[in-house]
Amino acid sequence: xxxREKIIIIGGGFAGLQLAKTLNNKNKKVILLDRVNHHxxxxxxxxxxxxxxxxxxxSFPFRKIFQQSRNTQFRLTEVKEIxxxxxxxxxxxxxxxxxxxxxxxxxKTNFFGNKDLEGKAxxxxxTQEAISIRNHVLMTFEKLIIEKSRSDDGNWNIVIxxxxxxxxxxxxxxxxxxxxxLPRDYPYMNFKHLKIILVSSTEKPLAVMSSEAQEKSxxxxxxxxxxxxxxxxxxxxxxxxxxxxxxxxIPSNNVIWAAGVTGNVVEGFPEEKLIKNxxxxxxxxxxxGYDNIFAIGDIASMETPKYxxxxxxxxxxxxxQAKNLGKNLLKxxxxxxxxxxxxxxxxxxxxxxxxxxVDLPFFKFQGFLAWYFWMFLHLMxxxxxxxxxxxxxxxxxxxxxxxxxxxxxxxxxxxxxxxx
Ligand SMILES: Cc1cc2nc3c(=O)[nH]c(=O)nc-3n(C[C@H](O)[C@H](O)[C@H](O)COP(=O)(O)OP(=O)(O)OC[C@H]3O[C@@H](n4cnc5c(N)ncnc54)[C@H](O)[C@@H]3O)c2cc1C
Numbered sequence: 001x002x003x004r005e006k007i008i009i010i011g012g013g014f015a016g017l018q019l020a021k022t023l024n025n026k027n028k029k030v031i032l033l034d035r036v037n038h039h040x041x042x043x044x045x046x047x048x049x050x051x052x053x054x055x056x057x058x059s060f061p062f063r064k065i066f067q068q069s070r071n072t073q074f075r076l077t078e079v080k081e082i083x084x085x086x087x088x089x090x091x092x093x094x095x096x097x098x099x100x101x102x103x104x105x106x107x108k109t110n111f112f113g114n115k116d117l118e119g120k121a122x123x124x125x126x127t128q129e130a131i132s133i134r135n136h137v138l139m140t141f142e143k144l145i146i147e148k149s150r151s152d153d154g155n156w157n158i159v160i161x162x163x164x165x166x167x168x169x170x171x172x173x174x175x176x177x178x179x180x181x182l183p184r185d186y187p188y189m190n191f192k193h194l195k196i197i198l199v200s201s202t203e204k205p206l207a208v209m210s211s212e213a214q215e216k217s218x219x220x221x222x223x224x225x226x227x228x229x230x231x232x233x234x235x236x237x238x239x240x241x242x243x244x245x246x247x248x249x250i251p252s253n254n255v256i257w258a259a260g261v262t263g264n265v266v267e268g269f270p271e272e273k274l275i276k277n278x279x280x281x282x283x284x285x286x287x288x289g290y291d292n293i294f295a296i297g298d299i300a301s302m303e304t305p306k307y308x309x310x311x312x313x314x315x316x317x318x319x320x321q322a323k324n325l326g327k328n329l330l331k332x333x334x335x336x337x338x339x340x341x342x343x344x345x346x347x348x349x350x351x352x353x354x355x356x357x358v359d360l361p362f363f364k365f366q367g368f369l370a371w372y373f374w375m376f377l378h379l380m381x382x383x384x385x386x387x388x389x390x391x392x393x394x395x396x397x398x399x400x401x402x403x404x405x406x407x408x409x410x411x412x413x414x415x416x417x418x419x420x
Pocket of ligand 1: 011016034035039105297298313314
């Protein structure tokens, strides 16, 4: 008979995976549930979308991570509902009971209820979506060359909506692709008319960073030839044209939506447990009103004197909340539990080669030193030595060759009329 406490973790992102690692080989039975079979390193999705690195370099199968574990099991399944009254998690395939439940389901792209945008623009919140962007953008050029369509009608424009780190990094990478790679891959095409357009509701890019970072990133985008449209709100997209609140219209078949996220809330909790689609938690990450249910990472909203609106939805918060909760769960007495406190270590973004901006708590810098710092930090954060080496090799290869050989178009196979 099982005597160990049974802990179910929903979601193996930065938070869920860190928690499972903290509890690994301890006296708890841990079951990790995720709808995908791998952990995803989201900060480098944009490099997959631009064909700079392989998806496998930033994806880590859970079964491999916990191959040697004595107490952790993984189940590939999507959680549909939580039944807190009966300590049960419900999926399409099965039900799982728990002693303690940890919700670490993160966020999904927020289209703010606009179904047209959701259906036609690309999101970049999982590996599959990053690969879809790569496929679609590359297919645009392949179609153009076959159909011999006009290259100056704007349909091939790449429009990125949202000028946070994801939007800025994508725009920089596509601008470099336009300059260095596309003319070599498609020598008979003229890329003069291809525009990389970054649409922003704010006046400057990277509004969450310092004014120095905002100024510099705007300058870098300009140097790379990105059209930065500030103070614009996208209202519609019909697959051919992007419509703005100001009346402006931009032709494009390639629209990437990087303008917001919202929590992956699982059914089963009353409305008052949530604020802005995040579970309200106390300083121990315990969900309001429950003793054995916790939420960590992007999906948790914890009010503290330093963060009255909740913490920023970034990887470091997810990881440190998971570490704190993991240590608490291993303590014998509740009286020994530690409250969570976030110490912001800063933020950074890169905008093409040799261009990055770094805001540390007591020091801000930009330029090529910042770019090396960005590369070093991301290499350190990537799981597994093999992947660190693979990414380092790919980066060095494209650094010296101004090229990469990862521009594969891999589309789903159609069999008997259905996708396989
Ligand atoms: C493109 C992009 C770039 C980013 N860049 C940075 C960056 O440079 N720096 C930074 O600090 N942060 C960055 N972030 C934010 C960072 O990735 C998140 O803050 C972090 O991933 C949050 O971790 P999490 O564990 O809460 O959620 P996630 O990492 O999103 O993990 C959630 C997990 O839950 C699973 N899941 C969700 N719902 C269910 C369900 N119902 N059933 C089963 N499984 C489920 C998902 O499959 C996923 O594995 C970026 C995010 C994106 C999308």
